Amino acid sequence: MVVLAQRPGYYGRFGGRFVAETLVPALDELSAAFEQIVRGESFQQEWRSLLASYVGRPTPLGQAHHLAREVDPNGAFLSHLWLKREDLCHTGAHKINNALGQVLLARAMGKSRVIAETGAGQHGVATATACALFGLPCEVYMGAEDVARQAPNVGRMHLLGAKVVPVESGSRTLKDAMNEALRDWVTNVRTTYYCIGSAAGPHPYPEIVATLQSVIGEEARAQCLARGGLPDAAIACVGGGSNAIGLFRAFVQDEGVALFGVEAAGEGVATGKHAATLGAGRVGVLHGSKSYLLCDADGQIQEAHSISAGLDYPGVGPEHAWLKETGRALYLSATDDEALQAVRRVTRTEGILPALETAHAFARIEDVARGLAEDLGRPVSILVGVSGRGDKDLATLLRRLS
Amino acid sequence: MTRLARALSRRKALIAYLCVGDPSVEESVALAHACIRAGADVLELGVPFSDPSADGPAIARASQRAIARGGGLDATLRVAEAIRADEPDAGIVLFGYYNPLFVRGERRAVREAAEAGVDALLVVDLPLEESGPLRAAAAEAGMGVVPLLAPTSRDERVVAVRRASAGGGMPFVYYVSLTGVTGSADVDARAAGGRAAALRAELGLPVVVGFGIDSREKALETARAADGVVAGTALVRAIESGADPAARLAAVEKLVRELRAGVDEA
Numbered sequence: 056m057v058v059l060a061q062r063p064g065y066y067g068r069f070g071g072r073f074v075a076e077t078l079v080p081a082l083d084e085l086s087a088a089f090e091q092i093v094r095g096e097s098f099q100q101e102w103r104s105l106l107a108s109y110v111g112r113p114t115p116l117g118q119a120h121h122l123a124r125e126v127d128p129n130g131a132f133l134s135h136l137w138l139k140r141e142d143l144c145h146t147g148a149h150k151i152n153n154a155l156g157q158v159l160l161a162r163a164m165g166k167s168r169v170i171a172e173t174g175a176g177q178h179g180v181a182t183a184t185a186c187a188l189f190g191l192p193c194e195v196y197m198g199a200e201d202v203a204r205q206a207p208n209v210g211r212m213h214l215l216g217a218k219v220v221p222v223e224s225g226s227r228t229l230k231d232a233m234n235e236a237l238r239d240w241v242t243n244v245r246t247t248y249y250c251i252g253s254a255a256g257p258h259p260y261p262e263i264v265a266t267l268q269s270v271i272g273e274e275a276r277a278q279c280l281a282r283g284g285l286p287d288a289a290i291a292c293v294g295g296g297s298n299a300i301g302l303f304r305a306f307v308q309d310e311g312v313a314l315f316g317v318e319a320a321g322e323g324v325a326t327g328k329h330a331a332t333l334g335a336g337r338v339g340v341l342h343g344s345k346s347y348l349l350c351d352a353d354g355q356i357q358e359a360h361s362i363s364a365g366l367d368y369p370g371v372g373p374e375h376a377w378l379k380e381t382g383r384a385l386y387l388s389a390t391d392d393e394a395l396q397a398v399r400r401v402t403r404t405e406g407i408l409p410a411l412e413t414a415h416a417f418a419r420i421e422d423v424a425r426g427l428a429e430d431l432g433r434p435v436s437i438l439v440g441v442s443g444r445g446d447k448d449l450a451t452l453l454r455r456l457s
Numbered sequence: 458m459t460r461l462a463r464a465l466s467r468r469k470a471l472i473a474y475l476c477v478g479d480p481s482v483e484e485s486v487a488l489a490h491a492c493i494r495a496g497a498d499v500l501e502l503g504v505p506f507s508d509p510s511a512d513g514p515a516i517a518r519a520s521q522r523a524i525a526r527g528g529g530l531d532a533t534l535r536v537a538e539a540i541r542a543d544e545p546d547a548g549i550v551l552f553g554y555y556n557p558l559f560v561r562g563e564r565r566a567v568r569e570a571a572e573a574g575v576d577a578l579l580v581v582d583l584p585l586e587e588s589g590p591l592r593a594a595a596a597e598a599g600m601g602v603v604p605l606l607a608p609t610s611r612d613e614r615v616v617a618v619r620r621a622s623a624g625g626g627m628p629f630v631y632y633v634s635l636t637g638v639t640g641s642a643d644v645d646a647r648a649a650g651g652r653a654a655a656l657r658a659e660l661g662l663p664v665v666v667g668f669g670i671d672s673r674e675k676a677l678e679t680a681r682a683a684d685g686v687v688a689g690t691a692l693v694r695a696i697e698s699g700a701d702p703a704a705r706l707a708a709v710e711k712l713v714r715e716l717r718a719g720v721d722e723a
């Protein structure tokens with residue numbers, strides 16, 4: 056199976072560049088810079104060397120024996136459970152892979168200021184960190200609701216010297232932060248680099264972010280091969296889709312590796328209070344690209360709901376829409392409660408406190424393994440993208456799990 | 458000559474933007490009539506969108522209020538129809554974001570707009586490269602699609618608009634006066650007007666200027682060289698600060714008359 060994007064900036068019929076005219080030349084400039092700089096040798100050398108010395112890459116591939124035995128005591132359907140440990144990255148999540156790369160790109164493009172949007176605050180922290188490292192001023196837009204529920208990350212951004220701008224409009228979460236970042240960018244486009252945190256937004260952002268996050272899957276694939284072979288499935292949580300696409304891309308051509316994304320079902324897809332964009336949304340245009348999104352029949356974007364701020368987004372990156380449409384990846388969902396139970400389970404059995412976002416992926420391991428084992432007639436091995444650690448979620452966890 | 462071309466050719470044009478549904482769908486009809494009475498040649502009927510990322514705080518607030526009061530594509534089309542019934546000559550442009558049109562289906566949206574008496578569509582987040590399907594649908598219905606150009610648009614984008622305009626269906630060009638969102642204060646009206654005139658010479662189409670035109674002076678400065686001016690945020694603010702329907706109507710009429718005087722003096 057060959058899966059290639061047909062039109063530049065498009066993944067099948069998804070993607071594109073739906074932005075105000077003012078931004079089109081900036082996106083052209085960014086596309087050109089991406090091709091010349093990011094794909095160029097000196098950028099790759101500097102970025103790779105920082106990934107090693109600063110981020111702590113390669114991140115380990117660990118085996119979760121105890122969790123596997125808790126899920127499947129007799130080894131009837133789950134033979135191996137592999138964890139790709141992005142939670143061990145500097146700043147606590149995969150977001151730094153992308154932020155560091157984009158801030159390097161901003162510097163190479165001669166931009167004097169960096170802005171970002173953030174939901175859980177992980178991308179905000181990652182961008183603020185990269186900006187601190189390179190001495191660039193940084194402003195992070197964050198929904199007022201998320202400022203309240205991710206307080207530790209707000210404090211971290213302040214310490215890193217970034218300005219955090221609470222966004223009071225709309226649902227006061229990630230989508231509104233992105234609107235506000237776009238408004239800033241359209242106003243200051245000549246001097247400002249907009250560092251988008253997920254594999255979403257107008258072309259070339261989905262491609263930039265996926266390229267930078269692909270380090271996750273490249274490493275994981277090599278690590279799996281070195282430890283005995285490719286997994287039967289890879290599974291990751293999906294907000295905008297950056298950690299998932301970063302994991303998936305390396306395996307897309309491996310037909311024996313099934314790909315599963317897990318979205319946030321919030322209080323349950325049937326309640327309408329969820330963020331299962333691919334599972335329950337429709338095709339539309341939001342934040343510059345055509346993809347699945349949550350909107351009503353009049354085209355108004357609906358609010359997403361999830362206990363995890365990083366998945367609380369009514370859109371999703373266009374490449375996932377296409378992987379869904381081609382059937383190459385399957386998208387499932389997990390509720391708030393299932394994610395909470397998964398946090399408890401993973402923490403107790405493995406001594407790893409996963410982010411609430413990541414916990415959504417853990418929550419579907421059993422179903423995925425059972426289903427796949429039935430299809431294949433043998434126990435299966437599963438690779439989980441552990442996108443981040445849960446320290447930032449402590450307040451929520453203590454409140455909801457006590 | 459299309460109705461819109463006529464509306465733009467009578468005199469330097471004044472174009473009034475309203476966010477339909479703010480403060481209510483019914484009141485939008487009255488406010489639109491008031492705009493025309495006071496001297497607007499063309500109405501831009503704004504379809505409120507939940508995520509207006511190209512708009513400043515005033516229009517973003519208005520959009521939220523409008524959606525809460527039942528505003529949206531259907532309501533905007535109803536308002537267009539009501540205005541058209543009384544105003545056979547006014548230009549009516551449907552102004553908004555792409556998703557409501559895309560979700561409706563472009564062909565159906567264009568057909569419904571044509572039936573409601575709309576002359577053209579202006580979609581702020583649909584650059585020329587992505588607008589092929591909408592322009593094709595619009596051409597079938599005899600409806601125009603208005604392209605935007607901005608201070609950041611380099612020559613190749615102007616050339617692209619000129620090429621696309623060869624097929625017809627571009628009643629005018631909307632020049633965005635500044636790099637920013639709607640309602641920004643620091644517009645250089647004279648420079649924007651000058652750029653509009655240069656674009657007009659290059660494109661052979663009327664060029665109007667919008668973003669930041671909020672006073673008689675700015676309307677005058679801009680319209681000296683441009684074919685027309687668009688007032689949006691200033692009207693939305695006038696509506697926002699009016700305590701009751703009569704006050705809002707009076708504030709809108711007064712502002713439109715001032716802007717008209719500025720444009721006429723140019």
Ligand SMILES: Cc1ncc(COP(=O)(O)O)c(C=O)c1O
Nearest residue numbers: 177294295296297298365442443
């Ligand atoms: C730990 C973690 N995982 C996942 C996500 C979701 O983003 P994405 O789908 O882009 O990986 C976030 C977003 O903040 C996050 O912090």
